Amino acid sequence: MKKLILSACFALAGLVGLTTTAHAEGFTLKGEPKIAMLYISPTNDGGWTQAFEEARQRLEKELDMKIQYVESVPESASAIRPAVERFIKRGTNIIIGTAFGYSDTFKSLSEDYPDVAFLNGSGTTNGPNLLSYYGRTYESQYLCGMAAGAASETGKLGFVAANPFGQVNWTINAYAMGAREMNPDATVTVVYTGAWNDPTKERSATKALIDQGADVIGQHVDTPTPQLVAQENGVYGTGHHRDFREFAPKATVCSSVWVWDRFLKNELEKIIAGNWVPEPHGALLSMEQGGTDIACCGPNIDKEEEAKIMAARDKLLKGELKVYAGPLKDQNGNVHAEAGEVVSDGDLWQMDWFVDGVITQQ
Template identity: 40%
Template sequence: MKLSKKILTIVFTLVLAVALVGCGSQEKPKAAEEGKKDAATDKLKVAFIYVGPVGDGGYSYAHDLGRQYLVKEMPDIETTIVESVPEGADSERVLTELAEKGNKIIFATSFGYMDPVIKVAQKYPDVKFLHCSGYKTADNVGTYFGRMYQARYLSGIVAGKTTKTNTIGYVAAFPIPEVVRGINAFTQGVRSVNPNAKVNVVWTNTWYDPAAEKEAGKSLLETGADVVAQHQDTPGPQQAAEEKGKFGIGYNSDMSKMAPKAVLTSAVWNWGPYYVNTVKAIKEGTWKSDQYWGPISDNIVDLAPFGPMVPEDVKQLVETKKQELIEGKFDVFDGPVKDQTGKERVAAGQKMSDADMLSFDWFVEGVEGTIPK
């Protein structure tokens, strides 16, 4: 009986020792994991809010490609995204939450976020806010955009050379200066190679509504358009063109994968280098609030590769005009420029100012349609 007790005592001691060793081995990974978390919290936190889903294949997708480029180039930062944030009050809530969670840089990527950004920025002076396509700034708020109208002009050349009916459709988003400027630039490009062509405009008042945007494209095709351009975030108009055996000009990102038989090219964004340069400047303490409006020479805007249906002579023409834009030999709205009534708005030898381009509220000659108030 005593021997049994001794044996039990020895066994119990061994089991206890093993248990203690086991507990020790569990504590080490836990400590290591805590160390990883501590290291992660030391990373600069950068947030992005998108008006649509990343999977839209368009605007928000292009911004997220830029974010991914940023992460690749600067692995010492931590990024957060919030998708499908409506413009207005809800965006104010999201911006506030992102600031409260320790994000020191917040990129708000849609025009309608402008006033909420300004309001929230006042409460968080140590956070830098970058607002895309807006015009209001503060000490800790800057704006950024690219001269997409230059890429629009180039895509208009392709459309003007492609159309056989001399009727080109344009599915427009909201009647704001950015969209009006894009329509005008596209039309300037069309008519630079085809003065007889006209551009018909249909408004959807959407950024992301695949069904509505596709239907708008169909309506333009049914009234004689054989090329369709767009300003929304979905490939709906391009898909409508493909179903009708017609052609289209995509936007935001290369839309050829979604409608390979229709897409001639796409006017595209390349946000990555801007995001890297901006975050580096903030980290280094050299950033100052400004209104960045990058030209095609900065590569922030460009054209996607041409579809196989685009002839070589058209590709060469576009490349020649692109180089002239890059070299500053001309710009899209250099005079003479007339409005759709035939009235001269920019005289020959004159250049339209940035302020006038940023407040566009009239259509150029060749546009068929009106701008809703």
């Protein structure tokens, strides 16, 4: 995910609903809905933005309406504001962003254009006509961890990550817990590249993990490079953002995939219906709510193992399985959830600890 520097402060600053009509307390469009999307990267980036583009195409069919878009809009107000205002001048009244770095500008724009609805994927700002949203990626990564644990012959897994932020660490921990569900002795060695999209660093990190004995490579970076390197070296891997079997079919055993249209269809229908009241602190989406899902399963996973993974998926989709439920301790024995408790969202965003089996390398 591009430039996503979310941390504990993703306690998204929210506001209460604003009355926009005489009979309603929420936001109501004036005129027929016209939707546009802003992408931070090219639509064929293979990861984060392409997942949004594929969701846009599905939404056009599901909503039976055209959705305009512009790609490669950088995270600066000088680029974001003109792009949005061009759409508004053409009559667009629903704007969807796709980047953390759009947050402040979208907040300002939502105040300047109170008759326009704004949504922003991975954003941190909210208001009476602005909703930011993100997904609980640890759920799908838990399932990919199960696949990795099943596919591994050695129990030594590697993980290529961008930055040691809470929402990256929660994927790593969940990945390790999923792997240990299949192999209690599994370990996950993590290398942080310091960048969301740096194929050169990702290649070096992946090769180093393979040289250290990892036979399955997980990832939380924006490109399919770790999967490509895994395939080149005859090991397995799990993808992030999209189904990376497209790039490495012989290596990819599972991918955590965004399914933004599942959430956006419902939210856009609420906006179109009128009296829309955005969640005051933003939307953190479970698999059940349409955040992520998995594309599974690839090579070296037998039918019994696949059935176990898909049974866990079914429980997550029904809201019956909580990944971060107690009793839960970190490597130092600190308790983060007692039996019967679930780690709070605030603590998830601040996650700077690791479960047993995780080995971190900078």
